[in-house]
Amino acid sequence: MNTRYYRIIGIIGVTAAALVSVGVAWPFASPPKITWSSAQVYAGITSTTTVTKTVSFTSDQAMQNVRLEAVPEIARFVNIQPGTFASVAKGQLQTVRLTFSAPAGAQFGAYEGTIHLRDGSATTPQTLKTSVTFAVVPLPPDPGEAGKVTLAGIDSDGDGVRDDVERWIALTYPNSARARAALGQYARVQQMFLLQSDDKQSSITNAQNRDRGAFCIYYIFGTDNGIAARRRLQAQYLNTDARSRAFLKGDAQLSGQKFFSPPNNQRQAQCSFDPNTLEN
């Protein structure tokens, strides 16, 4: 290498140092790395309720004129405050308030997307995964595959109904509180039936209680529609091999048993709730 070569290298180095010293990103350097305080954020909203979540992030580089944006899939459901930052200092924690609410005309359903930082025309690759479920009642997040790992699954709100099933009920039957209550009653006993399928007496007791749920469903839906709804719910519940086998095991415990039905005029009394107190 000759002297001239060393001179060029020296000039580039000095220039780069000068640019860094005045806060100008090196055009050939990697983009800022954003670290979010949580990997993802979830909000279960209804038409009358809003959910507010506070998240924070840091950048490993100083940034100027930064905007926070949600992708179109969820943009209608979330308000981000503040939505812009004149500058983001390197390593400094920035707090953002996300307010989720249902826009007019929105359809019930689960909406998935991300929130990201936009620096000029560039988008930072580290996005905040964001999920919104708009339903008639506040719902827990979709457990996804994690909800299939164990026999019990995930029941994050502790209501006795697996989160995935609770979501299915609410999103499938948004127009009837009675239908949701009846299916919820059935689902709670079904959960007990699966978890206690090793024990014969428990299986029998749970099956008797499950029948009460079935008769409540028949009362709410009518027999034909009730049978269809109950079977759809059962298919949702038995969504893993372990759950299917636990169900079959418990079912085998019932062989030889008799299950008596209430008179038709006492079907309503099989509901663990008072249907008359629910609007629809």
Next chain:
Amino acid sequence: MNTCKVLGIAAALLVLPWPGRADNCHYGTIFFGNGIWTTQPDATDDQQALSDHVTSRITTKGTALDPNCLTYATAYHQNNSVGDLYESATQLVQQDTSLFWSWLSDMALMPQQLRDYATSQALSLTAAAVSDSEVQQDVKDFQTAAKNGTVVLVSHSQGNFYANESYMKWFGTAAPINPNRTFNIVAVATPAAYVAGGTNDQYTTLFEDFIWNVPTALSWNITNLPTFNCAIPVLCHLFDISYLNGPRTGPRIADQVISFAELGPTIRIDGDPSDWTGITPIIVDPNDGLPRSVNGAFLPGLDILEVSVTNDAVNVYFLIKVVPDSMRTRPEYPFDPLLVIFVDTDLNPLSGCRWNQANGEFGPLVNVGYERVMRVSFRSPPTSFVGTTSPSTVPSCFASPTTFPGALKVASSPGFIEISVPRTAMTTTANSGSFDFFVLGETDSTRQIRYAFK
């Protein structure tokens, strides 16, 4: 006897059972015995559909049967057909086992490969798969239910093997030796060769169903074609979708259930007299206050107040009310407090045992013969025994009790006793329309009266 009492008795003698009573209550239990590919919750679905269907049919036919007097239940048996089907489906569903349960709910959606397997399962059904211990439990449960009325078992598919075995275990034969129709099978889509206790036509199997291809199975005897086509063979075997919903099979099944249910008792012998409401006593015997001591204290001994009688197609029922504090239990008399009902079944005073009514307040009955002498005790639990006597062999009506043709059922509470006796035991070949009877208590008796069957 004072004047009022005479008038009261005379009035009672003229009063027949109250025609205004709702005589449409026939107690019974309708069991649904599930078939192949059915889990317990599915069986409950089918049983509920059956209940709705029978109730609707009762209304459609305009029969007087009160659906609210019928109890429904499921007699569940699992022969692992669903488990086997699940195992064969695991490759098809991969990880999404919900898919299997959706297919089971709607077999029309089931892949052909799985449907073929299901069909092969059904075609290989045999009675050998029946669990003897479960049949024993079934018989116990059916007999318990029979105490409260007639039992109808609607058995579908493999459930017919259990139904037949239950009948055989109960009665010792498949022949229809069940005269009171206590236990009745309505067979649907049966793979069996016969219907225990039934006639040749007491089953329903569709031409469209494949089940009659099971070796030795009864042949098809009905079709819903062309108005109703179940289309897919496995669907044609299903109880609810194909048989209950079929325009011919549905009414046929319901009608068979109804015809058996109508044989159910109109009174339950359960110690609860509420189902006697509306039945006017055939004998009214006001509180005599007899006997009393010289200072007016009541002396124990059964003082009869009222006797009510009714009947249905199978049984005759008595409700006898007494003054509660007239009942006494003496240790040396094992059946105290005791009532005796003397029955002249052939309306012939010259036949049967003789009983001279010496202590009764209505005076003696001279040389009347009784074919049945039913002794019923208020003891808890109440007991009963019946003597069948003949003047030529056993002149005394209180000879040792012998076996009575048919069970006499009794339930009592302080102040009353309910009795059920098979109707066939209260009549003779020559007379099937009425019988004469009187009731004897320890210190009281009624006048002899004639009861005509409704």
